[in-house]
Amino acid sequence: MADEDRIMLEIAGLKKKFGEDVILDGVDLTINKGEVVVMLGSSGCGKSTLLRCINGLESFDEGSIRIDGEEIVSGSKAMTHLSQKIGMVFQSYDLFPHRNILDNITLAPVKVQRRAKEDARAQAEQLLRRVGLWEKRKAYPRELSGGQKQRVAIVRALCMNPEIMLFDEVTAALDPEMVREVLDVMLELAQGGMTMLIVTHEMGFARAVADRIVFLDEGKILENLPAETFFNNPSTQRAKDFLQTFEFKKH
């Protein structure tokens, strides 16, 4: 394979301002097909903003983003076509409350991708069975626990057959005992070869799932290392300090 063919996501010189505040200050990031990248960084450093730029929810000021070779121009008509290639799951449980679980999942495949209803349903069934929620297909979102809702949100994104999945702290609002069931789904997805960009504060999970860690700080990528190297031997002081905050020592 030629080099370009292996690249799923290519971000170059990305700058983003909110008013006068520079949030992303020249981000470069390349993710290959099948690669799992975890993005770390302290609160407010711009992780969510970066993910939102990638799938077109946020416009940006400079730089470029390419998905599978196609450039993202946010707000353009081509964007709705491109964002079908990108699946995203958010921190808030964002299922559509007026539709049952099955409809939540098949709505976009049927209305946006114009697939046959039976076809979308068949795929939804297969995916729901995989996350153990097929019995809940007729339930409404409010009847589900937080962890179940997030698994459905993952399935809903997967049913569009995206080429890359973005996860923005999808377990941050969950009760601790539900975190695991969601992370397991993501881990399985990663092992199945999905290209993923994950923002999380679960360090154990990051270590287990990531091929590579990028560390974002003040709008720049400070580290971009294989996961083991990053955790054992981060090269910047900022990253060391960041990792320190997750350690507990008895004084």
Next chain:
Amino acid sequence: MRASGIEVLFLGSNFARLVEGLWVTVRISLLAVLLSLLLGILFGLFMTLQNPIARAVSRVYLEFIRIMPQLVLLFIAYFGVTRAFGWNWDAEFSAVLVFTLWGTAEMGDLVRGALKSIPQHQYDSAYALGMNRRQTFLYIIIPQTLRRLLPPTINLTTRMIKTTSLVVLIGITEVLKVGKQIIDVNRFQYPTASLWVYGAVFVLYFLACWPISLLAKYLEKRWR
């Protein structure tokens, strides 16, 4: 034979007149409610515009309608406009106009509130699934907005039906007025007439509003 006095309702054409009076009430309110729903949705969308002029205009309109008692508006529309401009609006037209102006303002505010109460992440998830603006509104935002709008809209509708009784004061003979006339005519013959007539008016109002709340219950159940 004089035992209860309920016969007063069926004396001559009394009952038919009461029902006719109710029909005037219902006709005015239905027309005003339908117009208010349509215009109110447009006004609500207008109020969500970021444009400062649009905001100021809708603010002033809403405040004006809320501050003015409906009675004053009715008098302005019926007597005032005739005096000032020589236009001869008939009473029913004035009534529909005033109630529509009022209903549009209130409905618009309900629509604006319901639209604003849909959280941003509903839009985000729809866009993230590749939906365009039209699809997002059609499949995600509007259905949720309608569900939230249902209870306050029913409330507004019944309030409008009840407030319609004010039109008596600009000379429209509606159900309450007919009732009053029947009571006055039969005051000596049937001392208990007022009890029966107002009781009948109560039942008639109830019959006018009840189907609406039944419909609301049905929809709420279907939409859950």
